[in-house]
């Protein structure tokens with residue numbers, strides 16, 4: 239069993255993914271972190287030095303290699319499900335969870351964060367909400383293919399356990 243978390247930046251995929259992995263005693267991998275380990279550079283450095291397209295290829299390679307593993311929870315970067323046929327592969331081989339947040343909620347988390355992701359870094363603060371709205375709209379059709387959707391704002395332990403059981407019942 240492989241569980242994959244998808245959703246926009248700042249949805250909390252890593253935090254929730256780790257909690258699910260702990261609950262199930264599964265291993266946990268964050269695709270961004272794995273790419274950084276392989277490339278020996280931060281995601282930001284990869285975007286700056288070799289560009290987004292190279293990063294997309296690397297994150298796909300990482301994802302494909304993780305398909306060989308089992309009993310694993312995978313937190314994906316926000317763009318991964320929207321590149322090539324990644325989302326179809328996710329649903330073919332894994333159970334998927336969309337962590338949903340509205341553009342306003344994403345914007346509010348971004349403003350509280352001290353880690354401004356590369357895609358947002360070069361966008362003026364006053365234009366960021368609009369960028370989030372437009373890019374989330376473009377990405378949502380991919381995210382919505384996930385097996386279940388969870389509101390990223392209200393994830394308590396009971397709700398999480400209930401929804402994970404739901405995923406297992408769908409096996």
Ligand code: S3P
Pocket residue numbers: 245246247248251270281314315316317318355356357
């Ligand atoms: C990206 C999201 C980031 C990271 C990269 C690109 C995106 O991951 O993969 O900065 O395109 O949405 P998080 O979703 O974990 O922030």
